[in-house]
Amino acid sequence: MFLSLIRKQITILFRSPTELLILLFMPIVLITILSFALGALWEGENEVSKVELAIVQQDDEMQQVDQFLLEAKDFINRTSDMEKYLQHMLPISILVEQMETNEEMKQFIHVTKLDPEKVEDAKESGEYAAILEVPKNFTYDFLSSIYLQGEKPTFNVYLNESEKITSTIVQSILDYYQQQYSLASSLAQSGVPTNIDSLPKMEITSDIRTIDSQQEITSSTYYTFSMTVMFILYIASTLASQAFVEKYFHIFDRVLLARIHPLTYLFSIMTATIIIAMVQVGILFTFAYFIFNISFAQWESFLIITLLLSIVVGGLAALLSSVNYRTNSGEASNVFSNAFVSVFALVGGSYFNISSLSPWLAELGMWTPNGAALNGYLKIYQNASMVEIMPNIIHLSILAILFIVLAVVLFPKRGGIV
Amino acid sequence: MMIEVVNLTKKFKKVNAVDQVNLYIEPGEIVGLLGPNGAGKSTTIAMLSTLIPPTAGDVFLNQQSIIKNPVALRKILGVVPQEIALYGELTAQENLKFFGSIHKMPKKKLEERMEVVLEQIGLQNESKKKVKHYSGGMKRRLNIGVALLHEPKYLIMDEPTVGIDPQSRNHILETVKRLNEEFHTAIIYTSHYMEEVEYIAKRIYIMDKGKIIASGTKDEIKSILSSENTILIKLERQSKEFVNVLLQEPTLSNINVNETEISFTVSKDMNFLPTLLTLSNNSGVRLKSFQVEEPSLEDVFLHLTGRALRN
Numbered sequence: 257m258f259l260s261l262i263r264k265q266i267t268i269l270f271r272s273p274t275e276l277l278i279l280l281f282m283p284i285v286l287i288t289i290l291s292f293a294l295g296a297l298w299e300g301e302n303e304v305s306k307v308e309l310a311i312v313q314q315d316d317e318m319q320q321v322d323q324f325l326l327e328a329k330d331f332i333n334r335t336s337d338m339e340k341y342l343q344h345m346l347p348i349s350i351l352v353e354q355m356e357t358n359e360e361m362k363q364f365i366h367v368t369k370l371d372p373e374k375v376e377d378a379k380e381s382g383e384y385a386a387i388l389e390v391p392k393n394f395t396y397d398f399l400s401s402i403y404l405q406g407e408k409p410t411f412n413v414y415l416n417e418s419e420k421i422t423s424t425i426v427q428s429i430l431d432y433y434q435q436q437y438s439l440a441s442s443l444a445q446s447g448v449p450t451n452i453d454s455l456p457k458m459e460i461t462s463d464i465r466t467i468d469s470q471q472e473i474t475s476s477t478y479y480t481f482s483m484t485v486m487f488i489l490y491i492a493s494t495l496a497s498q499a500f501v502e503k504y505f506h507i508f509d510r511v512l513l514a515r516i517h518p519l520t521y522l523f524s525i526m527t528a529t530i531i532i533a534m535v536q537v538g539i540l541f542t543f544a545y546f547i548f549n550i551s552f553a554q555w556e557s558f559l560i561i562t563l564l565l566s567i568v569v570g571g572l573a574a575l576l577s578s579v580n581y582r583t584n585s586g587e588a589s590n591v592f593s594n595a596f597v598s599v600f601a602l603v604g605g606s607y608f609n610i611s612s613l614s615p616w617l618a619e620l621g622m623w624t625p626n627g628a629a630l631n632g633y634l635k636i637y638q639n640a641s642m643v644e645i646m647p648n649i650i651h652l653s654i655l656a657i658l659f660i661v662l663a664v665v666l667f668p669k670r671g672g673i674v
Numbered sequence: 675m676m677i678e679v680v681n682l683t684k685k686f687k688k689v690n691a692v693d694q695v696n697l698y699i700e701p702g703e704i705v706g707l708l709g710p711n712g713a714g715k716s717t718t719i720a721m722l723s724t725l726i727p728p729t730a731g732d733v734f735l736n737q738q739s740i741i742k743n744p745v746a747l748r749k750i751l752g753v754v755p756q757e758i759a760l761y762g763e764l765t766a767q768e769n770l771k772f773f774g775s776i777h778k779m780p781k782k783k784l785e786e787r788m789e790v791v792l793e794q795i796g797l798q799n800e801s802k803k804k805v806k807h808y809s810g811g812m813k814r815r816l817n818i819g820v821a822l823l824h825e826p827k828y829l830i831m832d833e834p835t836v837g838i839d840p841q842s843r844n845h846i847l848e849t850v851k852r853l854n855e856e857f858h859t860a861i862i863y864t865s866h867y868m869e870e871v872e873y874i875a876k877r878i879y880i881m882d883k884g885k886i887i888a889s890g891t892k893d894e895i896k897s898i899l900s901s902e903n904t905i906l907i908k909l910e911r912q913s914k915e916f917v918n919v920l921l922q923e924p925t926l927s928n929i930n931v932n933e934t935e936i937s938f939t940v941s942k943d944m945n946f947l948p949t950l951l952t953l954s955n956n957s958g959v960r961l962k963s964f965q966v967e968e969p970s971l972e973d974v975f976l977h978l979t980g981r982a983l984r985n
Contacts, residue, residue: 260775264761271763506755509725510820513748514776 257516261524262531268498269532275494279536283487284543290483291476291548307365307425309355310384312375317346320395332403347398348390348411351433364425379414386426387414473634476548478609481633484540485565485626486597486606488533492569493593495529496576500586522574522667526660529573533566550637557636557645564652565629571659572625578666600624605631628652675736675750676700677722677828677860682731684717691717693884694731699862701827704854706875707864708971710981714884715864716756719832722862723753752826756833758813759820762806766797766816769805770823777824787823794849795819811842818849829853830862835870843870850874868971880975887978892971899969899977902927902939905946908962909934909954916957923953928976934962939973 355361389412400406502508544550552558579588604627611618621627632648677699684692692714699705720726724744733740740747774784792798795815835843853859880888929938940946
């Protein structure tokens, strides 16, 4: 009897060309269009643009070394080894050399040597994310600070505030460089033999590790997930509308007279929705597999998220049906499909990755069924562990429980008499 | 197993949709519930079918309250709602199969019943067509068929002939009669078509404004007007002057004017024909015909409420 109710709902839906057009054809068309139309833009967004760093050197390092050796001849023993060592310790040369020769650094930073007279123009133009200005006598002061107890010199760094991300990268690199160099020079000052190899080597190790282990998210991947989780929501309003038609034409009365409890009927709507939702996801992902070669390595996680999303949509269908029955109109499903789906799609990131705009929006998006599922699918696609998708599982479970409880509470226990 | 309705009342906010209705239905009889639109027939039917709870009163089946235990009645009850309560996307067979299965009918029994019902409603050759492609009359017949599947002892039919052609209407009325005669199904037939109720029902309840205003067999109800004759005259042309003269005539009542046709009731003891001829001559209009009729249920309703049934 329960199976008959479910079979009937599914049969009616699959015999309705308009509904099938919305639930299956539309997402396939949109996935295809968005994947191809926004592909170039999407890949462009993923590229990290190079940090433009300008170096303005006011001093002449070699001349400064010579000057230092000349003036310090009364305090230190000048040997050929020491001269050679000092020439390898030239701080600015080392920094520039490392940034220009290190393969990993080259991917992120482009260094331009500027003439001192152009520094003001460069500051005003905003062309550079950062300008490193090495003052006059920097090398001399640096060597004095090590060997003659002089004051530590500083160089000036001008960061472009409009390029927050890139200027932060530069600042981090320079901070790291300064720390390492200070350590090395302190050791030299203390008489600890300092090997040239112990001088700072600037590497961006942490990012490289994660980038290597993740699958790239392309526009086709993103829009397969985002359109699927968006169009699955329409199943809820469609089934709720079908349920209201049953009330309107007194078919529901016949169901009650057949001694079927109202809640059994409500759960049949929910179950039919879950089945249809899973079929829809299956069809759309099969399409994406054959056309865009999108697949998951972790099928268990994929099935868990899909099942939970389908249950949430089932709960939504039940809730919308309850509101329709209670208000004796089909408005709830209409408002949901015409307004709420669009809002959910926007907040949940189905149109674009809204979570990148602010952490608050990212959190809000996780409280939409499509947002939580989209985020989960993206994580699974990038081989996230079960622990990493746990927040998505929890969010979807909470939404499912909330919708189902509300649906049961609101559904009229009518028939008066049950 | 008699169904008895006692002081059944339903209030919607401050409106008494059904006001202290009392009626009964015995096994195997056809009872007509006659009344104009908005009289409270459908609300009464909904309470009787256990679909909405009454504000007051009760319905008894074998002296057991069905408000407290609706299952007993639901097992033996078939309801034909006024709306076409069917799935247009399914075929007649699929509709019957679905409604039979939710009644938990065994598969074999259901298949047998489907054949019988399709034959009863005359749709055996159209059973594989989607219902949305049916005519209005065919949909109405299937609407009845669904209610017959589980062989109910009581069948409630709420305006089952609304909006269909005369041929389909006759088919439905004959089906109802046959069901009653061959299977002894008790039928509660509501309608605002007086002639339908008069044709099939043995006992009749007339409802207006939520109340039962008359009840009994056809003859018993008509006997309300037993001391009067209904006279139907046809004029050669319309005449306001003649109508005004009739309206001022104290011996006439229930005057109903429909273009050149005028009906009214007059005491059986009175020979009104000479007076009528004089009045028509004075008004300058000629009578085309003159007919003395037995009072109809329509006349009774008009007599009791001052309004026509279908207004």
